[in-house]
Every structure is written in structure tokens, then in C-alpha cells.
Amino acid sequence: MRAAVVTFPGSNCDRDLAEALALHGFAVARVWHKDTDLPAGTDVVGIPGGFSFGDYLRCGAIAARSPVMAAVAAHAARGGHVIGICNGFQVLTEAGLLPGALMRNAGLRFVCRPVRLRVATAASAFTAGWAAGATVTLPVAHHDGNYQADSATLDRLAAEDRIAFTYIDDPNGSARGIAGVLSANRRVLGMMPHPERSADPALGPAEGAALFRALAAAGVSA
Amino acid sequence: MRARVTVMLKAGVLDPQGEAIRHALAALGFAGVERVRQGKVIELDLAETDRAAAEAQVAAMCERLLANTVIESWRVEFA
Numbered sequence: 679m680r681a682a683v684v685t686f687p688g689s690n691c692d693r694d695l696a697e698a699l700a701l702h703g704f705a706v707a708r709v710w711h712k713d714t715d716l717p718a719g720t721d722v723v724g725i726p727g728g729f730s731f732g733d734y735l736r737c738g739a740i741a742a743r744s745p746v747m748a749a750v751a752a753h754a755a756r757g758g759h760v761i762g763i764c765n766g767f768q769v770l771t772e773a774g775l776l777p778g779a780l781m782r783n784a785g786l787r788f789v790c791r792p793v794r795l796r797v798a799t800a801a802s803a804f805t806a807g808w809a810a811g812a813t814v815t816l817p818v819a820h821h822d823g824n825y826q827a828d829s830a831t832l833d834r835l836a837a838e839d840r841i842a843f844t845y846i847d848d849p850n851g852s853a854r855g856i857a858g859v860l861s862a863n864r865r866v867l868g869m870m871p872h873p874e875r876s877a878d879p880a881l882g883p884a885e886g887a888a889l890f891r892a893l894a895a896a897g898v899s900a
Numbered sequence: 901m902r903a904r905v906t907v908m909l910k911a912g913v914l915d916p917q918g919e920a921i922r923h924a925l926a927a928l929g930f931a932g933v934e935r936v937r938q939g940k941v942i943e944l945d946l947a948e949t950d951r952a953a954a955e956a957q958v959a960a961m962c963e964r965l966l967a968n969t970v971i972e973s974w975r976v977e978f979a
Contacts, residue, residue: 736968743965772968779970784916826913826971851916 679704679894683724684750686711686741691727691763691874698877699724702890711744721898722759723750725766727819727872737780737822738768747773759803759898760866764820767858767868776859776868777835778827783820784851790819794846795857795871799839802864807892814885816871818849823870825852825859835859843869865898901946902979903958907967908939942966951978 681704685692696706699722707717711730716723730741741747747769754760754775762770770776783789792815797808808814827835832853835841842858850870858869873886909915918936925933944961948954958976967974 735965739965739968771970777970779968781913781971782916784914786916786920824916828970851914 679721680719681722682707682709682716682720684709686730688730689726689728695724695726695874698874698890702894711746713746716749725762725769727764738772741769742772762868770868775866777831780822781824782822783824788821789849792817795843798841798844803896803898804867807888817875818871823850825856901954903944904977905942907972907974910973913971
């Protein structure tokens with residue numbers, strides 16, 4: 679299986695995400711934001727965390743309009759899998775690949791600590807390694823993780839089982855405690871917590887490894 | 901032609917930064933500030949000289965980049 683990890687100016691979790699994917703069996707290509715194509719045969723695209731373009735204008739806003747994102751949108755449109763983590767989640771909402779928006783944390787502080795999450799659905803290639811309702815602890819590190827959408831959108835996400843993760847103790851004011859959401863076809867995931875920082879047993883509890891293991895086991899292809 | 905775009909959070913969207921400003925103003929002794937909303941101003945110098953064409957251009961810019969219409973509204977003034 680082939681993964682492509684996108685790097686924007688200011689990305690800082692791109693290498694961690696590439697390592698986590700490689701550790702679980704993916705052949706990983708690194709893609710630059712100015713590239714207009716993904717490598718042939720890309721199955722999964724990773725949009726990493728960081729502070730793309732210095733968070734200018736809005737977090738993820740400039741990155742979402744960069745050349746590579748047209749290729750990412752085309753990959754998603756043909757049913758390809760995409761995972762956006764932290765800034766990557768912000769980029770996917772700004773690009774219109776996921777609904778809602780990530781606003782400044784309600785407490786106005788940067789939050790950097792492990793948080794407990796509930797896996798709200800097991801029905802995706804990303805979350806199939808957990809039972810629905812399972813709890814998992816993953817690190818968060820963000821200033822703008824406050825997920826908001828209008829109530830009709832939130833109701834639709836809940837009704838369609840597209841809320842992937844919720845916070846057990848909401849650290850940022852997100853509507854309905856949402857920490858991650860899925861696209862309508864369940865193949866695009868955006869999440870604020872960092873599974874890639876918790877994917878290698880050498881670095882502590884590897885609770886995030888289950889996501890990459892499940893993704894690899896799903897044998898996803900685009 | 902100069903366009904001045906004002907981007908604000910939509911009514912009903914919680915503005916934690918505006919709230920923090922309100923608290924700081926109160927701490928400085930400015931009483932009676934009942935609400936603060938914070939936004940941003942973006943000035944554009946346009947080559948376009950036709951007002952209607954400029955309005956259409958700037959509206960497209962606001963919808964596609966300058967504002968995130970999920971949470972923000974925008975308005976434009978021309979000078």
C-alpha cells in the first residue's frame with residue numbers, strides 16, 4: 679500500500695506521520711505543496727499537523743488553496759482515503775473536504791497534553807481497530823481545535839454516524855465534544871488529536887498505532 | 901480602486917477573543933462594555949477601475965478565500 683504525506687511550509691508533523699505509516703507497512707512518498715500530482719498508485723494521503731503558512735489569514739486557509747490540494751481533492755473524489763491530523767484537519771475543513779471549522783480554543787490557551795477520547799464509530803478504515811465506545815488516550819497540541827458547525831450539520835454528522843472521536847473532557851470547547859469527523863463516504867478523516875505521536879512503542883504508550891494498523895489491514899486502495 | 905473588506909464572525913458564533921478583550925477592558929476600569937466582537941480588515945488595491953466589476957471580483961475573493969463562510973461573514977467598502 680502506498681501513502682503520500684504532504685508537506686507545506688510550516689508543517690512539523692509530516693515526518694512523524696510518514697514514520698507512523700511506514701512502521702505499519704505503507705510505502706510512503708513525501709509530497710511538496712507545489713506538486714500538482716500525487717505519486718501514481720497513492721492509496722492514502724496524509725495531511726500533517728503543524729502551522730502551515732504560519733496560520734496566516736486562518737489556520738489551514740492558505741494551505742487549502744495550494745496546488746497539491748487539487749490533487750488531494752481529486753483523490754478523495756475518486757474514493758481515496760485521506761487523513762488530516764491537527765493542522766491537517768483544519769486544512770481539510772478549509773478545503774471543503776470535511777464540514778465545519780476549527781476555531782480558537784474556547785479557553786484561548788494552547789492545549790498540549792494527552793486527552794482521553796471516545797471512539798464514536800468503528801465503521802471506517804481508520805477506526806475499525808477499536809470497538810465503538812472504546813476509550814483511547816492520544817496527545818493534543820493545538821490553539822485552534824474548537825470544532826464548530828451549524829446545528830443542522832452537527833445533527834447530520836451524528837445521524838450519519840460520521841463523528842469519529844469525541845473528547846471525554848473537552849479541552850477546547852468543541853461542539854458536542856467532537857475531536858474528529860468523517861466524510862460522507864467515510865474515507866476522509868479529520869482529527870485534532872495526534873495518533874502519529876503515539877504510534878511507536880519506543881516512544882511510550884502506542885495507543886494511536888491501532889489507527890494505522892487498521893488502515894493497513896483494510897487494504898484500502900484508491 | 902481600493903477595497904476594504906471587513907470579516908467578522910457570524911452572529912451566534914461564540915467569539916472567545918472578543919470575550920477576552922471585554923474582560924481586559926473591564927480590568928482596566930472601562931465599565932459598561934456589554935459586548936466585544938473581534939474581526940479583521942483586509943485592504944485590497946485593485947487595478948480594476950469599473951466599480952461593478954470590482955464588486956464582483958472582491959465578492960468572489962471573499963467567498964473563496966478571505967472569509968470562511970462556515971463561521972464568518974464579510975462586507976466590502978470601496979474608496
